Amino acid sequence: MPADPRGFLKFARKDPERRPITLRLGDWKEVYTKPDPAEGIIQAQRCMDCGIPFCHQGCPLGNLIPEWNELVGRDRWASASERLHATNNFPEFTGRLCPAPCETACVLALNRDAVTIEYVEKSISETAFTHGWVQPVVPKESTGRAVAIVGSGPSGLAAAQQLARSGHRVTVFERADRIGGLLRYGIPEFKMEKAVLDRRLAQLSQEGVEFRTSVTIGDDIDLESLAEDFDATVLALGSTRPRTIDVPGSDAADILPAMEFLPHANRALYEPEFAPPVTAAGRRVV
Incomplete structure (x- = not known):
């Protein structure tokens, strides 16, 4: 047509x-x-x-x-x-x-x-x-090289997929307990359901990408060890530090930065008993 x-x-x-x-x-x-x-x-x-x-x-x-x-x-x-x-x-x-x-x-x-x-x-x-058109792309040959990716946000995942498809052995390190970075704990469910993320992560796993959660580089594994175990390292780091704004009331006791609140809201999807954050004044946040 x-x-x-x-x-x-x-x-x-x-x-x-x-x-x-x-x-x-x-x-x-x-x-x-x-x-x-x-x-x-x-x-x-x-x-x-x-x-x-x-x-x-x-x-x-x-x-x-x-x-x-x-x-x-x-x-x-x-x-x-x-x-x-x-x-x-x-x-x-x-x-x-x-x-x-x-x-x-x-x-x-x-x-x-x-x-x-x-x-x-x-x-x-x-x-x-x-229609099932999105299928794993597995390389025909391995390069024999290993790449570590620190951070499992969208940039880290994209790098992981491209490198794995090129034949490298890829390991993604994430300090949180689940893979996804901002996609997992920063984006509210009403913007993108976590099933959409999990669907794509399943494809990356089938393509050979290894995921390691609850690992903080610098504490659990030092950079020297990464350099010894991997041929290259990709730093795909995000930032959970809030950026302050110079407006009246921004430093009030009941103000919570978005990245302090959103992970709580997203974790509640997996852990219904997870308590919402409490402000300095002792108020619970809706």
């Missing part, structure tokens, strides 16, 4: 639908409904296939946005998934969490509503998982 070259003139932008409030009040699941492939085809056809696609410049990953929009518009989802994964290891993450600077850069946004690029991206990734 050919994409409609006049789609941007025929179709209006349609943002993803939110789940009914009555349902959202009863759980912590994602706010938006699952993508509709039929609507994804329509939204993808709004892409004008610009001569100079500024969405490339707006995307930090350099995603090939017009290419996979064209493929989705032609109902070629498997090919669209291949093009999307060519520049993005985890489109199911960015399709939910990215602030979509590509849409701000969209040429159509000059005088109309921008293409729903993020929605199409999420639609591609979810369709690919639904």
